[in-house]
Amino acid sequence: MSIYNQQTKLTIGLFGFGVVGESLYKVLACTPTLNAQIKKVCIRHPHKKRNAPADLFTTDVALLLTDPEINVIIELIDDPVAAYYIVTTALSGGKAVVSANKKLIAENMQELIALQQQYNVPFLYEAACCASIPVIRNLEEYYDNELLQGISGIVNGSTNYILTKVTEERTSFITALQQAQTEGFAESDPSLDVNGIDAVNKLSILLTHAYGIIASPSDLLHTGIQNLDENDARFAAEKGYSIKLVATACKLQDGTIAAFVLPQFVGKTSQLATVRNEYNGVVIESSLADQQFFYGKGAGGFPTASAVLSDLSALHYNYRYEYKKLNYQQPASLSGDFYLKVCIRFKSIHQVPHKKFDIILGWSSNSHHCHVTGIIRFSNLAEGYWWKQPGVSVILYPGGIIDNYQAQNDHDDEYYDFVEQLAEVE
Amino acid sequence: MSIYNQQTKLTIGLFGFGVVGESLYKVLACTPTLNAQIKKVCIRHPHKKRNAPADLFTTDVALLLTDPEINVIIELIDDPVAAYYIVTTALSGGKAVVSANKKLIAENMQELIALQQQYNVPFLYEAACCASIPVIRNLEEYYDNELLQGISGIVNGSTNYILTKVTEERTSFITALQQAQTEGFAESDPSLDVNGIDAVNKLSILLTHAYGIIASPSDLLHTGIQNLDENDARFAAEKGYSIKLVATACKLQDGTIAAFVLPQFVGKTSQLATVRNEYNGVVIESSLADQQFFYGKGAGGFPTASAVLSDLSALHYNYRYEYKKLNYQQPASLSGDFYLKVCIRFKSIHQVPHKKFDIILGWSSNSHHCHVTGIIRFSNLAEGYWWKQPGVSVILYPGGIIDNYQAQNDHDDEYYDFVEQLAEVE
Numbered sequence: 001m002s003i004y005n006q007q008t009k010l011t012i013g014l015f016g017f018g019v020v021g022e023s024l025y026k027v028l029a030c031t032p033t034l035n036a037q038i039k040k041v042c043i044r045h046p047h048k049k050r051n052a053p054a055d056l057f058t059t060d061v062a063l064l065l066t067d068p069e070i071n072v073i074i075e076l077i078d079d080p081v082a083a084y085y086i087v088t089t090a091l092s093g094g095k096a097v098v099s100a101n102k103k104l105i106a107e108n109m110q111e112l113i114a115l116q117q118q119y120n121v122p123f124l125y126e127a128a129c130c131a132s133i134p135v136i137r138n139l140e141e142y143y144d145n146e147l148l149q150g151i152s153g154i155v156n157g158s159t160n161y162i163l164t165k166v167t168e169e170r171t172s173f174i175t176a177l178q179q180a181q182t183e184g185f186a187e188s189d190p191s192l193d194v195n196g197i198d199a200v201n202k203l204s205i206l207l208t209h210a211y212g213i214i215a216s217p218s219d220l221l222h223t224g225i226q227n228l229d230e231n232d233a234r235f236a237a238e239k240g241y242s243i244k245l246v247a248t249a250c251k252l253q254d255g256t257i258a259a260f261v262l263p264q265f266v267g268k269t270s271q272l273a274t275v276r277n278e279y280n281g282v283v284i285e286s287s288l289a290d291q292q293f294f295y296g297k298g299a300g301g302f303p304t305a306s307a308v309l310s311d312l313s314a315l316h317y318n319y320r321y322e323y324k325k326l327n328y329q330q331p332a333s334l335s336g337d338f339y340l341k342v343c344i345r346f347k348s349i350h351q352v353p354h355k356k357f358d359i360i361l362g363w364s365s366n367s368h369h370c371h372v373t374g375i376i377r378f379s380n381l382a383e384g385y386w387w388k389q390p391g392v393s394v395i396l397y398p399g400g401i402i403d404n405y406q407a408q409n410d411h412d413d414e415y416y417d418f419v420e421q422l423a424e425v426e
Numbered sequence: 427m428s429i430y431n432q433q434t435k436l437t438i439g440l441f442g443f444g445v446v447g448e449s450l451y452k453v454l455a456c457t458p459t460l461n462a463q464i465k466k467v468c469i470r471h472p473h474k475k476r477n478a479p480a481d482l483f484t485t486d487v488a489l490l491l492t493d494p495e496i497n498v499i500i501e502l503i504d505d506p507v508a509a510y511y512i513v514t515t516a517l518s519g520g521k522a523v524v525s526a527n528k529k530l531i532a533e534n535m536q537e538l539i540a541l542q543q544q545y546n547v548p549f550l551y552e553a554a555c556c557a558s559i560p561v562i563r564n565l566e567e568y569y570d571n572e573l574l575q576g577i578s579g580i581v582n583g584s585t586n587y588i589l590t591k592v593t594e595e596r597t598s599f600i601t602a603l604q605q606a607q608t609e610g611f612a613e614s615d616p617s618l619d620v621n622g623i624d625a626v627n628k629l630s631i632l633l634t635h636a637y638g639i640i641a642s643p644s645d646l647l648h649t650g651i652q653n654l655d656e657n658d659a660r661f662a663a664e665k666g667y668s669i670k671l672v673a674t675a676c677k678l679q680d681g682t683i684a685a686f687v688l689p690q691f692v693g694k695t696s697q698l699a700t701v702r703n704e705y706n707g708v709v710i711e712s713s714l715a716d717q718q719f720f721y722g723k724g725a726g727g728f729p730t731a732s733a734v735l736s737d738l739s740a741l742h743y744n745y746r747y748e749y750k751k752l753n754y755q756q757p758a759s760l761s762g763d764f765y766l767k768v769c770i771r772f773k774s775i776h777q778v779p780h781k782k783f784d785i786i787l788g789w790s791s792n793s794h795h796c797h798v799t800g801i802i803r804f805s806n807l808a809e810g811y812w813w814k815q816p817g818v819s820v821i822l823y824p825g826g827i828i829d830n831y832q833a834q835n836d837h838d839d840e841y842y843d844f845v846e847q848l849a850e851v852e
Contacts, residue, residue: 133718288449297717303716
């Protein structure tokens with residue numbers, strides 16, 4: 001049953017009037033054809049100066065959630081606990097909901113899908129992944145088939161800004177982070193960006209729409225750029241690579257899915273290499289269409305508001321995510337049974353459980369640090385998180401997901417050479 | 427009223443079994459979740475060997491169009507007259523239609539929209555623009571507001587392949603065209619690619635979905651790469667540019683729309699510069715989301731079939747283009763009242779009506795040809811098509827659309843210098 005159509009006026013209750021909320025307010029004023037109007041805005045701090053009429057604002061959450069005239073709730077706040085209450089209450093009350101809250105959505109996907117079905121209401125969140133890039137909608141509709149091979153996305157603008165400054169301008173990581181904060185690209189808690197939490201939240205959402213997999217972000221292997229340093233940047237430059245933090249999901253030969261967030265070396269011919277500064281970009285591979293690439297601003301007030309606006313527009317034709325891939329006869333599942341070609345940088349060999357590597361392909365060292373390139377089983381990398389300790393970094397090579405690697409029982413000469421010589425360095 | 431839903435089996439009558447038709451046939455066999463099956467394929471040549479069971483084929487057009495079980499007609503043939511009959515008859519008969527025929531669609535947009543409304547049936551054609559790139563759907567849904575500033579697209583893979591070979595590998599235009607034909611990127615009539623006809627057909631379709639403008643391709647200023655030569659390639663290289671054939675539509679300050687297909691110089695930092703060989707790419711600018719970029723394969727069997735597949739998937743949720751922008755209170759209209767900064771190459775000054783230029787910004791000449799850079803009113807460029815004569819080329823500069831140029835009544839010294847000296851060259 002259609003609850004909205006083109007003639008239905010969208011009467012909006014908006015939670016949050018930060019940079020995105022205010023942008024949305026401004027934009028709705030200049031898009032009359034959308035037939036949508038903000039009736040009330042619920043804010044936390046009533047005394048803060050706002051660029052909108054005072055009678056638009058309230059601090060009374062219930063006023064919006066119980067107003068029968070309000071048929072759409074837009075949630076753009078920073079507090080995940082309050083956001084959970086607002087979104088679930090609104091859906092249970094039969095109101096359509098639009099949100100940009102990736103953390104809330106990723107961590108509660110199962111329940112939020114159930115609520116949409118139970119109360120037959122749309123819950124749209126295009127802004128939660130890559131802001132202005134319509135990646136969720138395209139995965140849901142355009143790649144609505146079994147032919148999607150993989151996604152590789154630069155989904156966090158803040159870390160991409162930092163990596164761009166570090167690798168192109170040789171800025172230090174610390175300075176680059178400060179610049180990102182000054183420019184307003186960082187989350188209010190920048191550790192969410194830097195440690196890869198924001199990226200893995202987005203990967204979790206992408207997995208649902210790409211492959212019908214519901215996985216808690218904390219169950220997905222991930223790291224950020226917190227352990228990278230200038231040595232990694234120099235090593236990459238020597239090889240002609242840049243370093244990007246990439247959220248990856250791809251189909252293995254047996255149909256299971258590899259998924260993780262890791263820093264990756266990116267070659268000059270990759271589309272991802274063109275994604276600089278605060279921009280986001282997603283490469284989607286399908287067995288039909290080869291590679292496709294979507295690029296745009298992944299953060300900021302207006303780009304995020306633009307995705308919210310598009311969700312509002314979609315409500316007019318009663319659009320909702322169907323989550324069709326969850327109902328496939330053979331829904332996909334995550335795999336730990338594949339191999340990665342990685343570069344590990346470390347200070348002391350004791351930091352690296354080298355026996356876990358299947359093969360050491362090369363290594364180099366100086367008085368400050370060592371780089372070793374090897375192939376390791378994904379499940380071995382996921383064990384213990386030894387590579388998250390200070391002074392150790394892990395970076396994936398281009399094409400570094402190896403599906404059918406023939407694990408070797410015997411280590412070769414390069415391996416013993418490596419172990420022996422590094423022991424001497426100690 | 428919904429005529430299809432997820433449970434509805436799509437029973438397909440397919441017209442054409444060329445490279446796209448056969449790709450689609452193969453792909454449907456491996457996407458059972460789509461719940462779609464080809465019942466009959468209508469072909470023109472019954473004796474040609476086909477990679478499918480013989481009883482699938484017929485030459486009887488009416489057999490498909492009158493079969494009550496067939497609820498979707500897919501039209502993938504090369505003959506525009508037959509395609510027109512098939513598509514209009516199928517729509518009038520209440521069948522959903524999917525087509526990839528940009529020429530048919532561009533030239534008959536008004537009538538095809540009317541038929542959809544009259545018979546309440548969907549007509550989808552994502553494959554008609556940029557094949558695998560979901561640009562129509564995104565313009566229709568995601569950019570469903572007044573904030574779309576402009577589109578610049580490399581929409582013809584064949585000419586882009588040729589330009590890539592010529593500018594990067596210094597291949598001659600003739601050799602590059604032959605290579606494109608060998609590789610299968612060229613239309614069956616390559617002049618449609620080379621002369622910009624294919625690109626302007628796509629621009630016409632994009633205009634409808636971007637701005638609600640219905641314009642016949644022949645009414646849109648366009649050219650292809652037919653007049654470019656190695657001198658242009660060298661000139662571009664000297665300036666650090668590449669040359670791309672770009673379909674452009676953008677909003678001017680008064681809300682009217684500039685639209686044309688011209689070769690353009692593209693700087694290294696433009697996303698369009700990354701679109702090489704047979705790929706397509708579209709930059710979409712919105713006043714909210716800044717620049718977005720969509721990139722992918724724009725031709726070929728599987729990429730085109732992938733867009734057709736996505737249209738089939740959309741039929742399951744009764745998706746149809748709403749053509750909402752046609753019904754805006756102030757629908758956009760095309761403008762001739764703006765200026766272009768262009769480079770003209772010519773042999774003799776008599777080929778160039780230099781008085782039509784508002785200003786000459788610079789020029790160079792040698793014994794073989796002259797290049798002149800100037801600013802010209804668009805309506806002056808559209809008059810007479812003197813720049814389509816042999817030996818003359820026109821290339822737009824980056825940022826070369828000038829909205830509010832203050833036309834000068836008096837020509838300056840550079841202009842007289844130019845006219846005088848060129849007259850001497852004669």
